[in-house]
């Protein structure tokens with residue numbers, strides 16, 4: 374979603390639908406906006422964790438607000454005169470912080486491991502990054518091949534998301550023997566075949582196991 378677009382795509386879609394149905398209902402978007410508040414201060418970069426390669430930047434701007442800490446919610450006027458004024462809102466992608474520090478993969482590895490060696494914990498971690506790595510490792514390793522929508526939303530504005538996904542694939546390969554089971558199953562379902570050669574002999578087991586958190590059940594419908 375680009376800055377300045379309506380915050381909730383679903384709401385925008387339903388407004389558009391009613392515009393089409395009633396043809397008389399029109400929205401006029403604001404062209405003049407309140408002055409933008411000052412950007413949040415850029416924090417000092419921390420030393421890069423030694424688990425990352427030196428070319429990784431230690432600090433990056435939020436992908437949603439680009440370091441501002443806020444986003445413009447563009448207001449509009451309905452044809453009946455009802456006003457929804459423009460306003461600057463705290464960025465929900467970074468909770469107003471504007472910037473992300475590079476992840477420490479060792480800390481994340483500790484946060485996702487189970488009590489027994491060589492296992493993932495059964496309960497989801499609370500920290501969004503740890504949850505993402507845990508959930509994507511379960512996806513890539515074939516423990517839960519539902520598309521990880523909840524986890525994608527939790528780190529959607531994190532500029533280090535690709536690194537977290539790489540880590541999840543490596544974790545899956547290490548613990549489950551392959552980091553490609555989730556993608557292979559979706560390719561198989563969509564195209565009838567897949568492109569991977571490092572899969573277990575049988576990949577079409579259950580779609581998810583008993584450790585799937587309740588709040589992820591929407592992913593199964």
Ligand SMILES: [Zn+2]
Pocket residue numbers: 435436437438439440442443464465466467468469470471530
């Ligand atoms: Zn942000």
